[in-house]
Amino acid sequence: MTTTIRRRERPAVAAARDRGGRGLLRRLRQDWWIYLFLLPTVLGYGAYTVYPLLASWWFAFLDWPGFATAGTFVGVENFERLIGDDLFWNAFWNSIVFLVFAVPLRVGLALALALVLNRKKTPFKGFFRTLFFLPVVTTGAIVGVVFTLLLDASGPVSLALVWSGLIDSPANFAADAGTSLYAGIAVWVWKWLGITLIYWLAALQTIPQGVHEAAMIDGAGAWAEFRHVTMPLLVPFLVIITLIDTVAAFNVFDLMQTLTGGGPSFSSEVIEIFIFRTAFQATVPQLGYASAAAVLFGLLTMGFAIAQAVGMRWARGRTGAS
Amino acid sequence: MRRQQRILGSLPGAGSAGRPGMGRRQFIGGAGAAALAAALAGCTGGGQMSRESGGSSGSLQWWDQFRPLTKMLQDELFAPYMKEHPGVTIERRQMDVPDLGQALQVGRRSNQMPDVHSLAGLGTSAAALVSEGWFQPIGKLADFQGSPVGEFLYDGMHRFDGEIYSFPPFSGRWHEAVPWFNTALLKQAGVDPEEDPATWDELRDVARRLTKGTDDGVYGIVVPSKETEYLEFLVNRLAMTAGAPGGIDWTTGAYAYDAQQYADAIEFLIALQTDKVVHPASASMGARDARARWAAGQAGVYLWGAWFIGGLRVDEPEAVERGVGTWHIPCPETSRNFVYSPPQSGTFWVSSQSKRAKEAAELMLRMTTREFQARLAAAMDQPPALADVVEEAEVHPAYRQCVANFQDDVRIAPAPEVGTPGVWQVLAEMRDVHPNLGDIVQSVLTGSTSDVAGELRRYTDAMSAERERAIKVVREEKGVEVDTKAWVFANWDRKADYDQQAYAER
Structure with missing residues (x-):
């Protein structure tokens, strides 16, 4: 296989070397319509993704009060201040806690639901799929506002828990320092469960029916079949779905800002709210400092993206896909 | 958008792409350039569609946060001006305070500032913004010095380097902790609205009943x-009723958040919570949410500013019809202390990017007349600068009572930036300290901490250290000549307004 590829590459490489720079121009001329159609995407991506990304790196090295039109270069001072800022680390760890609890919960619950909804005997499958997917298409900020009312001390959740005797007095889950972050996690999992459920359903449908039948003939029970047949075949998908959900768990600004606003007492302040607060809500907005926090956060996300790429490569290797 | 069309129009190749005789190379070049030009024209630093700044597009842009003033400004100020000046169009945008602050920051960086705007949401002193070149002077465009509000113009607040930049259309004599009550609920509970609970304990008793x-x-x-800003001003005001001068002790210039009065004010809020008389969903509410709950009849009393009733009339008019009244802000004891507010800073400012400064200044000057001030009062937002017009204005009796109470309860405090020009540079350099007063109160009310005195002391120390830095x-x-003495006003009389003469005699 390797030899074949090398043989195939040789003439192409040689030809490219022969053509030199003119090859690119010729390709552009021959396939101009491809590049024309790509142009809007390239421009949009450049203007709205690449430029802000690069700009934030530069801003991170500036002392830039939000009221001034430009900042002054201060080197790594913003990063030094961040390292000594307890609220930055509080937000950082809140984001990590969010990730550690929310992602396994979302992936696990969605898998359990997908297994149930993938069974032939399950009634109203279409209805339930729609029901679970509905919150996905609802705006995060609206979900946050609605759950503020549902989770407050006079809301139905608290009243139901008091009525059932699980708690003694009404509790305000989104406004209690001990529960606010977890309330956010619960609402986030509920909101996005449907999309992960769809991923899992798609993954389950790639498993040939014959494999299940073979397991049944071999006398495997439901649990043994899941553990030894279904799950091993789902592992590559598990890696990809987990990594997608992990990156999503870093994008919770709209929900958390409307649900808790990062409070009370910064107990649910995730890194995005920290950046927003520093950049826009400070008495003197600190754009450079906020950018430095964003850069650190970006580095972390980049780490997850690299992990995703490595995971995908590993998953492909395991399934034998090219 | 106009700019976009112009650029597209200047590239004839883009418009004739399909015509015979045009080569692919020309088409690629033309279409690519057109797309690039369109993208660049449409994209700005703020990621918004471009609009030429300063109202040069033909309309005078006006941004503020005063929701109760919406109809009044349109009917009484903009419409008559536009009628008299047919070439002028005025477009006003009313935004919530946080949105306005963000919009102004983004607008400033992308050269899309409105001609006139308020400073709400920016959270800094006007002096700092003047020094950054945000505004242009208006004193030579219209006679503000000779206007009825001329006596309220202060150096370092409205006048910088001898130039007038703004004026106070509103009075500085107000506070944000006015007890507003629902008369129907009081009647149901058998509480006489005339009782006017004078002390914290009496207010607790009313809340229990x-x-x-x-x-x-x-x-x-x-x-x-939910919003720590509300808690910060509420505790500040309650501490003042207990005898605190505010966050700064004007006799020494030192921060005073660790004074007993602040701890007492927080304890008072805790006592209300312990009594189970506070709406249990309070921790999830912002100030406007609370007003909506109050209007829905879920709470009998709500402490907020004079604009409460004006906002109600716009958003929940049925609550005004049902019955609303107001009391004096209660004090811990029957002997009353004053609440202190600095002189009212300029509310509206003309952007340095504006090309319609003359029209803007003329419009703003119209806000200083007694007739307009009376109409301003009728909108029931902040009290007008000429507070005496409220007596004759068409206002709800509760609003009239509220403004009258301000005359009894509020005294004008010193403003360090007026007394010492270098102070604003210090204020602009100071970074936020957290947990601040609002954060501490929120922590206490939600049970995150019980060490009130310790938290207040740490905050006071942190603020002092940050000011020193x-x-x-x-x-x-x-090279600015300023020190902590700028915050000392030895001639401050806590029973009197700190006026222009007091600054001169300092």
Whole structure:
């Protein structure tokens, strides 16, 4: 296989070397319509993704009060201040806690639901799929506002828990320092469960029916079949779905800002709210400092993206896909 | 958008792409350039569609946060001006305070500032913005010095380097902790509105009676705790009624958040919570949410600013019809202390990017007449600068009572930036300290901490250290002559307004 590829590459490489720079121009001329159609995407991506990304790196090295039109270069001072800022680390760890609890919960619950909804005997499958997917298409900020009312001390959740005797007095889950972050996690999992459920359903449908039948003939029970047949075949998908959900768990600004606003007492302040607060809500907005926090956060996300790429490569290797 | 069309129009190749005789190379070049030009024209630093700044597109842009003033400004100010000046169009945008602050920051960086705007949401002193070149002077465009509000113009607040930049259309004599009550709920609970609870204990008692004497789901008081800004000003005002001068002791210039009065004010809020008379959902509410709950009849009393009733009239008019009244802000004891507010800073400012400064200044000058001030009062937002017009204005009796109470309860405090020009540079250099007063109160009310005195002491120390750092920076790096004495007003009389003469005699 390797030899074949090398043989195939040789003439192409040689030809490219022969053509030199003119090859690119010729390709552009021959396939101009491809590049024309790509142009809007390239421009949009450049203007709205690449430029802000690069700009934030530069801003991170500036002392830039939000009221001034430009900042002054201060080197790594913003990063030094961040390292000594307890609220930055509080937000950082809140984001990590969010990730550690929310992602396994979302992936696990969605898998359990997908297994149930993938069974032939399950009634109203279409209805339930729609029901679970509905919150996905609802705006995060609206979900946050609605759950503020549902989770407050006079809301139905608290009243139901008091009525059932699980708690003694009404509790305000989104406004209690001990529960606010977890309330956010619960609402986030509920909101996005449907999309992960769809991923899992798609993954389950790639498993040939014959494999299940073979397991049944071999006398495997439901649990043994899941553990030894279904799950091993789902592992590559598990890696990809987990990594997608992990990156999503870093994008919770709209929900958390409307649900808790990062409070009370910064107990649910995730890194995005920290950046927003520093950049826009400070008495003197600190754009450079906020950018430095964003850069650190970006580095972390980049780490997850690299992990995703490595995971995908590993998953492909395991399934034998090219 | 106009700019976009112009650029597209200047590239004829883009418009004739399909015509015979045009080569692919020309088409690629033309279409690519057109797309690039369109993208660049449409994209700005703020990621918004471009609009030429300063109202040069033909309309005068006006941004502020005053929701109760919406109809009044349109009917009484903009419409008559536009009628008299047919070439002028005025477009006003009303935004919530946080949105306005963000919009102004983004607008400033992308050259899309409105011609006139307020400073709400920016959270800094006007002096700092003047020094950054945000505004242009208006004193030579219209006679503000000779206007009825001329006596309220202060150096360092409205006048910089001898030039007038703004004026106070509103009075400085107000506070944000006015007890507003629902007369129907008071009647149901058997509480006489004329009782006017003079002390904190009496207010607690009223709240208890309201909670017990009304239907299930109705509470004595609502204290929105989601936004720490509300808690900060509420505790500040309550501490003043206990005898605190404010966050700074003007006789020494030192921060005074660790004074006993602040701890007492927080304890008072805790006591209300312990009594179970505070709406249980308060911790999830912002100030406007709380007003909506109050209007829905879920709470009997709500402490907020004079604009409460004006906002109600716009958003929940049925609550005004049902019945609303107001009391004096209660004090811990029957002997009354004053609440202190600095002179009212300029509310509206003309952007340095504006090309319609003359029209803007003329419009703003119209806000200083007694007739307009009376109409301003009728909108029932902040009290007008000429507070006496409220007596004759068409206002709700509760609003009239509220403004009258301000005359009794509020005294004008010193403003360090007026007394010493270098102070604003220190204020601009100071970074936020957290947890601040609002954060501490929120922590206490939600049970995150119980060490009130310790938290207040740490905050006071942190603020003092931050001010020292800022003073050092502006002295060493900018050569500004300022020290902590700028915050000392030895001739401050806590029973009197600190007026222009007091600054002169300082």
